[in-house]
């Protein structure tokens with residue numbers, strides 16, 4: 001599996017390189033963006049062993065290295081002359097980066113760093129492609145000068161000979177083992193013992209160790225976390241795509257499969273005519289659209305911020321960090337659970353490998369963990385919300401994506417309920433702000449009662465994550481509302497298209513409202529009649545969107561090769577394709593399987609003989 005993945009990944013890398021040269025010669029940005037394209041990931045169903053090379057190794061060299069370091073390592077990496085990975089996580093630590101145990105001690109006598117993974121728990125563990133594909137890596141370690149810790153730093157480390165691919169002396173490298181999916185990625189382990197690299201192998205754009213051992217601190221220490229911010233943005237985009245793929249498969253299947261007449265004596269309808277089936281499938285289509293738009297916005301913000309960071313302007317980093325965290329979490333959670341709901345919506349056939357929903361799930365699910373475990377990122381956002389609430393209390397302005405928090409904080413009560421889109425959006429935002437206020441009160445009370453800030457975060461964790469989740473909902477719904485209702489492009493849309501978009505907005509807002517009804521009712525009074533009216537609107541909008549479901553998923557524009565699904569093929573020949581896939585199974589190659597003579601026949605015979613004996 002690993003060798004097939006490497007072969008496909010190399011073919012894809014070559015193709016993309018040529019596209020890069022054609023469309024953006026000399027530039028660097030289009031390449032990773034193309035690599036993130038759904039076509040690439042879908043065509044390598046066991047995962048792309050070059051993902052981390054492209055998404056993190058090359059980027060870190062470009063963004064964290066000096067110009068000289070880029071010339072030495074980065075250009076070769078961009079040309080794929082060397083293949084690397086990002087080796088940060090250890091067997092004992094992934095989340096708590098300040099607890100990483102790998103160390104780099106500066107030896108000013110030789111102007112080298114001595115790299116070590118002193119314990120089993122400090123072995124690097126998980127980096128994509130590290131097991132077998134890579135010959136280089138970025139090794140993240142605690143920097144020590146004269147045995148004094150200086151914080152995390154990144155080192156370019158050659159781990160295999162460029163000619164023979166043999167691990168170099170002092171390097172212990174291998175594959176970590178079979179996983180639930182992504183088995184072509186060859187995630188690896190790495191131990192280093194007294195492994196020396198020249199001083200200029202430490203990436204020094206933002207912090208430096210001078211030849212005499214003097215340490216020049218980065219102006220903003222979090223800039224060393226920047227490679228992770230990029231991948232979080234990519235996860236938001238990629239996981240929205242996985243959800244869109246699963247939604248396309250389930251929608252196409254739901255208009256082919258027929259079950260159970262709705263009226264006695266009528267023919268069996270397509271299963272998508274059943275209201276509960278509509279509720280399983282159509283909201284996932286809409287969620288995929290909503291997240292794709294949010295991820296595109298995030299990508300733009302990343303591009304602008306990355307340019308600024310390169311110029312050493314770090315002012316927008318906190319806002320980008322907060323948004324990248326919240327969208328990474330929202331898209332990975334909602335795609336993972338959404339894909340599973342869609343698989344169930346395909347009944348028994350959804351469980352067949354030929355439907356490809358299992359593999360799409362296996363590709364989407366680990367994003368809840370990698371690049372920052374989701375609860376941990378929620379807590380990051382929770383902490384940022386606490387800081388921003390302090391700003392609100394001090395009457396200061398907030399970052400643009402949190403401006404609604406200031407607005408809602410000024411409201412003494414929720415306005416008259418109208419049920420309009422504005423009202424639904426405001427209700428979600430208002431509940432979010434109420435949750436932030438309560439979380440702040442708990443957090444602050446703990447700090448006032450002499451708990452440390454970190455302990456207060458831990459014990460207010462449930463309220464902080466709730467506030468963060470609602471902030472994610474508020475941001476995503478607000479972004480969608482703006483794009484449908486206030487977009488400057490609105491007037492270029494046909495009335496029919498605008499109506500479909502408005503139906504999607506209606507469904508999204510009502511769905512989020514019901515999902516968070518408990519949270520909303522804590523802060524807003526709504527009558528039973530008002531909630532029932534929304535229930536009727538939900539049923540109505542599902543009915544209205546039903547005829548458009550296939551067209552919307554067709555507009556995602558996934559071809560059959562990408563979907564790789566007997567259930568989701570464009571021509572709708574589901575049963576023929578399921579049969580074709582079944583006939584290709586190795587067990588169908590022979591009419592009588594080998595195990596019959598070897599095991600089954602003797603087993604049955606032995607039972608028959610025993611039965612005969614017991615009758616005698």
Ligand SMILES: CCCCCCCCCCCCCCCCCC(=O)SCCNC(=O)CCNC(=O)[C@H](O)C(C)(C)COP(=O)(O)OP(=O)(O)OC[C@H]1O[C@@H](n2cnc3c(N)ncnc32)[C@H](O)[C@@H]1OP(=O)(O)O
Nearest residue numbers: 035036048051095096097222225234235238321370371372
């Ligand atoms: C070929 C292509 C195919 C294509 C596919 C397409 C793409 C799809 C995606 C792809 C698949 C890729 C494969 C998977 C790759 C996975 C790679 C990894 O997992 S790699 C491993 C990933 N590993 C992880 O993700 C590890 C997760 N852990 C962490 O990130 C950190 O330990 C921490 C954030 C949890 C704590 O940090 P710590 O410093 O201990 O503590 P504090 O909390 O006290 O924060 C202090 C201050 O820093 C601030 N701040 C924090 N972060 C950032 C930031 N990023 N920026 C800016 N600021 C940040 C924070 O707000 C605070 O500010 P202030 O209050 O002072 O103002």
Ligand SMILES: Cc1cc2nc3c(=O)[nH]c(=O)nc-3n(C[C@H](O)[C@H](O)[C@H](O)COP(=O)(O)OP(=O)(O)OC[C@H]3O[C@@H](n4cnc5c(N)ncnc54)[C@H](O)[C@@H]3O)c2cc1C
Nearest residue numbers: 086087088089093094095126127128366370371372373375
């Ligand atoms: C498919 C895959 C690919 C990966 N690729 C790479 C790679 O290329 N390079 C790389 O360096 N790493 C990689 N990783 C590792 C990944 O980044 C880590 O697994 C991730 O950061 C989570 O860390 P952890 O595994 O230590 O989880 P842990 O932190 O041990 O999490 C376990 C549980 O503890 C909880 N927890 C931990 N800390 C806190 C806290 N402060 N507060 C509350 N709860 C907490 C979590 O919420 C979770 O429920 C990959 C992982 C996977 C699954």
